Amino acid sequence: xxxxxxxxxxxxxxxxxxxxxxxxxxxxxxxxxxxxxxxxxxxxxxxxxxxxxxxxxxxxxxxxxxxxxxxxxxxxxxxxxxxxxxxxxxxxxxxxxxxxxxxxxxxxxxxxxxxxxxxxxxxxxxxxxxxxxxxxxxxxxxxxxxxxxxxxxxxxxxxxxxxxxxxxxxxxxxxxxxxxxxxxxxxxxxxxxx
Amino acid sequence: xxxxxxxxxxxxxxxxxxxxxxxxxxxxxxxxxxxxxxxxxxxxxxxxxxxxxxxxxxxxxxxxxxxxxxxxxxxxxxxxxxxxxxxxxxxxxxxxxxxxxxxxxxxxxxxxxxxxxxxxxxxxxxxxxxxxxxxxxxxxxxxxxxxxxxxxxxxxxxxxxxxxxxxxxxxxxxxxxxxxxxxxxxxxxxxxxxxxxxxxxxxxxxxxxxxxxxxxxxxxxxxxxxxxxxxxxxxxxxxxxxxxxxxxxxxxxxxxxxxxxxxxxxxxxxxxxxxxxxxxxxxxxxxxxxxxxxxxxxxxxxxxxxxxxxxxxxxxxxxxxxxxxxxxxxxxxxxxxxxxxxxxxxxxxxxxxxxxxxxxxxxxxxxxxxxxxxxxxxxxxxxxxxxxxxxxxxxxxxxxxxxxxxxxxxxxxxxxxxxxxxxxxxxxxxxxxxxxxxxxxxxxxxxxxxxxxxxxxxxxxxxxxxxxxxxxxxxxxxxxxxxxxxxxxxxxxxxxxxxxxxxxxxxxxxxxxxxxxxxxxxxxxxxxxxxxxxxxxxxxxx
Ligand SMILES: Cc1ncc(C[n+]2csc(CCOP(=O)(O)OP(=O)(O)O)c2C)c(N)n1
Ligand code: SF4
Numbered sequence: 056x057x058x059x060x061x062x063x064x065x066x067x068x069x070x071x072x073x074x075x076x077x078x079x080x081x082x083x084x085x086x087x088x089x090x091x092x093x094x095x096x097x098x099x100x101x102x103x104x105x106x107x108x109x110x111x112x113x114x115x116x117x118x119x120x121x122x123x124x125x126x127x128x129x130x131x132x133x134x135x136x137x138x139x140x141x142x143x144x145x146x147x148x149x150x151x152x153x154x155x156x157x158x159x160x161x162x163x164x165x166x167x168x169x170x171x172x173x174x175x176x177x178x179x180x181x182x183x184x185x186x187x188x189x190x191x192x193x194x195x196x197x198x199x200x201x202x203x204x205x206x207x208x209x210x211x212x213x214x215x216x217x218x219x220x221x222x223x224x225x226x227x228x229x230x231x232x233x234x235x236x237x238x239x240x241x242x243x244x245x246x247x248x249x
Numbered sequence: 250x251x252x253x254x255x256x257x258x259x260x261x262x263x264x265x266x267x268x269x270x271x272x273x274x275x276x277x278x279x280x281x282x283x284x285x286x287x288x289x290x291x292x293x294x295x296x297x298x299x300x301x302x303x304x305x306x307x308x309x310x311x312x313x314x315x316x317x318x319x320x321x322x323x324x325x326x327x328x329x330x331x332x333x334x335x336x337x338x339x340x341x342x343x344x345x346x347x348x349x350x351x352x353x354x355x356x357x358x359x360x361x362x363x364x365x366x367x368x369x370x371x372x373x374x375x376x377x378x379x380x381x382x383x384x385x386x387x388x389x390x391x392x393x394x395x396x397x398x399x400x401x402x403x404x405x406x407x408x409x410x411x412x413x414x415x416x417x418x419x420x421x422x423x424x425x426x427x428x429x430x431x432x433x434x435x436x437x438x439x440x441x442x443x444x445x446x447x448x449x450x451x452x453x454x455x456x457x458x459x460x461x462x463x464x465x466x467x468x469x470x471x472x473x474x475x476x477x478x479x480x481x482x483x484x485x486x487x488x489x490x491x492x493x494x495x496x497x498x499x500x501x502x503x504x505x506x507x508x509x510x511x512x513x514x515x516x517x518x519x520x521x522x523x524x525x526x527x528x529x530x531x532x533x534x535x536x537x538x539x540x541x542x543x544x545x546x547x548x549x550x551x552x553x554x555x556x557x558x559x560x561x562x563x564x565x566x567x568x569x570x571x572x573x574x575x576x577x578x579x580x581x582x583x584x585x586x587x588x589x590x591x592x593x594x595x596x597x598x599x600x601x602x603x604x605x606x607x608x609x610x611x612x613x614x615x616x617x618x619x620x621x622x623x624x625x626x627x628x629x630x631x632x633x634x635x636x637x638x639x640x641x642x643x644x645x646x647x648x649x650x651x652x653x654x655x656x657x658x659x660x661x662x663x664x665x666x667x668x669x670x671x672x673x674x675x676x677x678x679x680x681x682x683x684x685x686x687x688x689x690x691x692x693x694x695x696x697x698x699x700x701x702x703x704x705x706x707x708x709x710x711x712x713x714x715x716x717x718x719x720x721x722x723x724x725x726x727x728x729x730x731x732x733x734x735x736x737x738x739x740x741x742x743x744x745x746x747x748x749x750x751x752x753x754x755x756x757x758x759x760x761x762x763x764x765x766x767x768x769x770x771x772x773x774x775x776x777x778x779x780x781x782x783x784x785x786x787x788x789x790x791x
Pocket of ligand 2: 703
């Protein structure tokens with residue numbers, strides 16, 4: 056087993072939470088992992104990415120080689136496109152939220168962004184904010200996107216659930232419940248379209 | 250199964266230092282080194298062992314305090330980002346001459362590709378310059394192990410040791426296995442109580458002692474297991490892989506089937522024997538270093554008349570920027586994969602000041618005043634407020650190194666650019682701004698210094714600021730006239746008042762200080778959240 060995942064978004068959108076959930080689930084399954092994060096300057100409303108590598112064997116590089124990523128998970132549509140050069144052209148999936156985060160003056164028309172996403176073979180785009188709101192809070196949009204990516208992770212859905220339970224355990228029960236529902240809703244959406 | 254901790258490279262170093270029995274960590278924040286000290290500050294192990302860990306005012310004070318702890322026989326770690334070592338260079342270089350008593354390990358975190366820095370200098374130069382051993386881990390486990398080893402090495406030879414990492418390792422997580430904890434040293438002074446007095450007569454002796462240790466440092470590197478030569482049948486190329494670059498190399502040989510001989514380097518000075526063995530057995534050498542081409546340049550020599558040495562200097566690898574698996578693959582003539590083309594509609598998304606940041610209001614007011622003058626007069630510094638260089642504010646004209654706003658403004662007024670304005674953050678002010686302000690007072694320079702006092706070190710994530718609630722007092726103490734120390738509250742609703750105050754002080758032809766005082770909204774938000782949480786917990790307890 057071997058998955059190379061790029062996580063993308065804008066500083067403050069919660070990509071590190073997604074990374075922690077996947078990482079914890081991977082450890083539960085006895086897998087090895089390396090995860091390169093972005094800290095510092097680029098967090099303040101700028102573009103952020105994280106390279107997450109999971110494998111049943113030892114992992115060498117902290118960075119994923121170009122053109123070798125199995126999966127891009129993005130919480131922002133334009134950000135998902137920033138890293139398509141990293142995606143494996145033959146089998147890579149792109150899973151992204153459709154909700155633009157517009158904090159720059161030259162953000163392209165959202166129709167063009169979505170079209171470019173749909174032009175990538177093997178893509179899933181989801182209105183994560185709407186789905187999250189239906190589950191109780193827009194704050195869980197990142198976990199909705201994770202749910203939509205869950206069929207392509209190579210990690211069992213149960214492990215992801217367990218990971219969410221252990222990570223959010225320090226917060227209240229409602230938050231655990233909300234995130235589990237968000238995960239399920241995201242997964243449902245992805246299942247229906249494939 | 251052995252329990253593995255999932256740690257950032259930074260955290261692995263912190264845990265390694267705790268387990269190596271340090272009695273203190275001294276540091277000033279700086280990406281990508283900040284998380285080391287933060288980890289120790291929040292570690293239960295560290296608390297139980299009473300390891301001191303509060304932030305220092307700057308890297309020089311941190312380094313000197315650590316030398317003091319080493320003098321007193323205990324182990325100490327000093328952490329900084331690479332440019333911090335410029336600030337700490339004086340005590341750093343001289344600590345090599347005094348030598349160490351308790352283990353003294355200096356961590357410097359380099360930032361090739363300048364993810365969040367103003368340059369990509371390579372700290373290994375400093376280690377070589379100081380003539381001390383350097384450790385360069387290639388992964389998180391090595392980061393943990395080497396930190397512990399570095400303390401032993403430091404005490405074995407009575408020398409400071411430089412631990413060098415780069416951003417990628419600092420901020421990448423992987424499993425780490427801990428080992429048994431070493432107890433802290435007891436207080437014990439050096440057997441030679443003159444060793445730390447660097448009067449020329451003693452310094453000469455001490456320097457000779459340092460020179461005498463060099464071959465032992467090299468012999469140690471040959472046997473520690475951190476510099477390893479492995480054979481390969483294809484001798485058309487030999488590879489030297491320093492630190493993290495080893496992973497980028499091995500990425501392309503997942504079954505450990507690298508055909509070439511490779512010298513993996515984790516410790517310096519590099520053992521000449523190993524290097525010579527490699528050199529003699531191959532046709533040419535490829536040097537992989539995440540940083541400047543230090544080893545490459547040494548191997549080439551100034552005339553480059555030996556075997557072909559490939560790397561950054563001959564264009565096999567780009568001269569600037571961090572390495573990655575693709576760059577290494579191309580240097581080895583391996584096939585590289587291509588992903589999809591990035592659509593042209595993708596725009597850059599630079600970082601910006603947070604919505605509601607006090608700096609926005611300060612610079613909006615300053616911009617209005619500066620409309621009265623020709624452009625190019627605002628000397629700034631390093632911190633979140635440096636983002637005021639970008640649209641929409643575009644307020645500042647310089648940002649060179651911490652503290653340089655005030656001193657550059659002095660020089661500019663000396664050259665005739667009057668008025669000149671300096672803008673500096675509170676943490677940067679106590680880091681390196683106070684002495685510059687003293688210069689300005691002593692020369693009565695016609696400058697206005699705006700101190701952006703947001704009660705924190707915002708840029709690096711909101712660490713305690715040494716300037717907390719002290720800025721006004723410091724300015725008065727340094728000698729700024731009380732009537733020219735003005736305090737404003739940077740809020741949109743006070744805009745007109747703030748413009749007036751700034752204009753008045755710029756019109757004053759002496760040193761004036763305006764303290765723009767409002768808390769960073771990130772730390773404010775965090776405090777409020779914590780308060781709400783505590784309140785909720787208190788309620789549920791009842
Ligand atoms: C010598 C040196 N040490 C550390 C840093 C990292 N660094 C950049 S700005 C900064 C502090 C900024 O704090 P402050 O001046 O209070 O401004 P703020 O970010 O809060 O606006 C630090 C620690 C650096 N660039 N150079
Ligand atoms: S972190 Fe604080 S100081 Fe920095 S931009 Fe945000 S609000 Fe301003």
